[in-house]
Amino acid sequence: MALPIEDYALIGDRGTAALVGKDGSIDWLCLPRFDSPACFAALLGTEDNGRWLLAPADEVESTNRRYVDGTALLETTFTTAGGEVVLLDLMPTGDGRADVVRRLTCMRGTVRIRHDWVVRTDYGRIRPWVTREHAHGNDLIVAVAGPDKLILRGPRLPRAVGGHHTDEFEMSEGDEVTFSTTWVRSWRDIPEPLGFDERIAATIDAQREWSAQSPDDVPHADMVRRSLLTLLLMTHEETGGIVAAPTTSLPEDFGGERNWDYRFCWLRDAALTLESLLSAGYEDEAFHWRQWLLRAVAGDPADLQIMYTVDGGRQLPELVVEHLPGYADSRPVRIGNGAVSQRQNDVLGEVMIALELARQAGLDETRNSWSLQRALVEELADHWDEPDNGLWEIRGPQRHFTHSRVMVWVAFDRAVKAVEDHGLEGPVDRWRELRDRVREEVLDKGFDSERSTFTQHYDTREVDASLLTISLVGFLPGDDPRVLGTIDAITGDLMSDGLLLRYRTETGVDGLAGDEHPFLACSFWLVSALAAAGRRDEAAELMDRLCGLANDVGLLSEEYDPAHGRMVGNFPQAFSHLTLVQAALALR
Numbered sequence: 097m098a099l100p101i102e103d104y105a106l107i108g109d110r111g112t113a114a115l116v117g118k119d120g121s122i123d124w125l126c127l128p129r130f131d132s133p134a135c136f137a138a139l140l141g142t143e144d145n146g147r148w149l150l151a152p153a154d155e156v157e158s159t160n161r162r163y164v165d166g167t168a169l170l171e172t173t174f175t176t177a178g179g180e181v182v183l184l185d186l187m188p189t190g191d192g193r194a195d196v197v198r199r200l201t202c203m204r205g206t207v208r209i210r211h212d213w214v215v216r217t218d219y220g221r222i223r224p225w226v227t228r229e230h231a232h233g234n235d236l237i238v239a240v241a242g243p244d245k246l247i248l249r250g251p252r253l254p255r256a257v258g259g260h261h262t263d264e265f266e267m268s269e270g271d272e273v274t275f276s277t278t279w280v281r282s283w284r285d286i287p288e289p290l291g292f293d294e295r296i297a298a299t300i301d302a303q304r305e306w307s308a309q310s311p312d313d314v315p316h317a318d319m320v321r322r323s324l325l326t327l328l329l330m331t332h333e334e335t336g337g338i339v340a341a342p343t344t345s346l347p348e349d350f351g352g353e354r355n356w357d358y359r360f361c362w363l364r365d366a367a368l369t370l371e372s373l374l375s376a377g378y379e380d381e382a383f384h385w386r387q388w389l390l391r392a393v394a395g396d397p398a399d400l401q402i403m404y405t406v407d408g409g410r411q412l413p414e415l416v417v418e419h420l421p422g423y424a425d426s427r428p429v430r431i432g433n434g435a436v437s438q439r440q441n442d443v444l445g446e447v448m449i450a451l452e453l454a455r456q457a458g459l460d461e462t463r464n465s466w467s468l469q470r471a472l473v474e475e476l477a478d479h480w481d482e483p484d485n486g487l488w489e490i491r492g493p494q495r496h497f498t499h500s501r502v503m504v505w506v507a508f509d510r511a512v513k514a515v516e517d518h519g520l521e522g523p524v525d526r527w528r529e530l531r532d533r534v535r536e537e538v539l540d541k542g543f544d545s546e547r548s549t550f551t552q553h554y555d556t557r558e559v560d561a562s563l564l565t566i567s568l569v570g571f572l573p574g575d576d577p578r579v580l581g582t583i584d585a586i587t588g589d590l591m592s593d594g595l596l597l598r599y600r601t602e603t604g605v606d607g608l609a610g611d612e613h614p615f616l617a618c619s620f621w622l623v624s625a626l627a628a629a630g631r632r633d634e635a636a637e638l639m640d641r642l643c644g645l646a647n648d649v650g651l652l653s654e655e656y657d658p659a660h661g662r663m664v665g666n667f668p669q670a671f672s673h674l675t676l677v678q679a680a681l682a683l684r
């Protein structure tokens with residue numbers, strides 16, 4: 097059975113990423129890309145759905161984990177009655193290969209190690225054909241199934257027992273062994289072995305150099321650095337696509353149906369990620385992502401999707417993986433995401449904010465990049481008053497969500513600014529007129545003057561935590577009485593054990609059964625909104641609490657269950673980490 101979500105840590109090579117458990121088992125890995133089928137899928141099933149374990153065979157007295165400073169290399173220290181062994185896990189970056197490297201070093205005494213290599217391709221369903229071979233001067237194990245070939249290398253190879261490859265061996269103080277699993281397309285030759293020391297050193301150097309730019313003058317600077325590195329791991333190096341999370345179907349409600357696939361590039365999540373990276377001083381990523389965006393949305397602006405595959409593809413149909421029981425029995429396990437065909441009117445606003453920040457950071461518009469933005473704004477100008485599914489991607493009826501309407505205002509506002517402040521060309525009078533019209537409409541229809549709060553949509557008196565962004569995007573000042581009233585209404589209605597829910601599911605607005613837990617990004621937005629309102633002490637106090645919810649290696653999932661002190665939902669989630677960075681910057 098899978099571990100609690102918080103007992104996993106992330107390693108990755110910016111092509112894909114793996115979850116490594118505190119018990120030394122890699123329980124989730126999709127190869128070669130974030131959205132490829134998993135070949136280790138024990139996270140959503142059992143060991144028989146694929147995993148790679150390296151850990152003491154004897155009882156472990158204590159386990160300590162940390163990332164090697166300034167990097168995403170994971171070090172797990174296991175202490176047993178007999179001694180201590182350190183497991184280093186990484187996926188080397190920058191070489192275009194797909195390898196997982198695991199190095200065990202015995203620091204003290206004697207430790208017996210258990211090795212279990214279980215490859216199951218196609219999301220844990222297919223047992224590959226496994227053979228022992230000899231190539232490049234070494235024995236190795238090769239697992240082949242359909243398009244996939246996985247190669248296990250190491251000084252001591254496990255033997256086939258009941259569909260697993262297992263082994264036990266003893267390590268004494270000073271001993272070191274390094275194993276690797278390499279993925280290639282099944283029709284390719286077995287690649288050269290890695291120079292482990294050189295690849296480990298190069299990966300450390302590259303990640304340290306990148307993370308050294310992370311701001312030090314912010315509260316929780318270590319968490320900010322870890323968040324930025326985590327966002328980097330979710331940015332596909334070759335294409336520039338940014339995934340919302342590297343997992344699918346970690347439940348929002350244990351045992352429930354709220355299980356979604358996040359291994360795709362949402363324009364919203366990616367634009368917000370970019371906004372955080374730019375605000376923290378990372379500018380190179382902006383160019384890369386803008387190129388991804390230009391390719392992904394190229395074509396008729398009417399065909400704009402709210403999410404794409406990592407390479408900008410448009411097909412991600414939502415399917416159910418029947419053979420996986422799901423994390424903590426939470427069915428269905430889904431791949432693909434039906435929200436792809438939704439109308440979400442906020443998305444262009446988020447994209448325009450990110451691109452405005454990129455301009456401010458000195459990234460010049462090319463003829464192509466501006467004409468695309470202009471075409472998208474024009475498309476919105478023709479459809480700006482249509483109802484939508486909102487940023488929470490509700491599966492109930494479409495509505496005029498106030499947050500979406502505010503973000504429509506943002507899209508026109510940033511388009512106007514592009515003309516006024518950056519000298520770009522466009523029908524600015526039309527955009528200005530629409531901007532002002534939608535603003536009046538929001539203030540009229542999206543505000544409940546009796547309660548002195550903005551509302552979730554135009555036909556309700558309910559609130560929604562997304563309304564906290566109203567001041568953050570510049571629609572109203574942070575200390576405007578309507579913003580302050582909204583903060584109070586949201587904290588009054590949506591607080592659960594000191595953390596914010598997105599909205600009240602009891603109203604049935606989202607069209608789903610079951611309930612959910614506080615959504616961490618909303619509480620980070622509250623930190624930013626309180627800071628903008630001048631309530632810095634409250635903001636700082638909440639920020640301290642939120643940072644304290646991260647697991648032992650600084651990672652956050654999508655939601656948190658305060659009653660049981662457990663992480664919930666896909667993990668780690670870009671939304672949580674990017675709003676953490678924004679909140680820390682708001683408190684700078």
Ligand SMILES: OC[C@H]1O[C@H](O[C@H]2O[C@H](CO)[C@@H](O)[C@H](O)[C@H]2O)[C@H](O)[C@@H](O)[C@@H]1O
Nearest residue numbers: 340356362365433435487488489490671
């Ligand atoms: O809550 C129902 C919806 O949950 C997912 O959407 C959430 O995650 C997205 C990716 O991080 C984020 O952009 C969105 O704002 C969140 O609500 C899921 O992708 C949807 O299919 C689902 O309806």
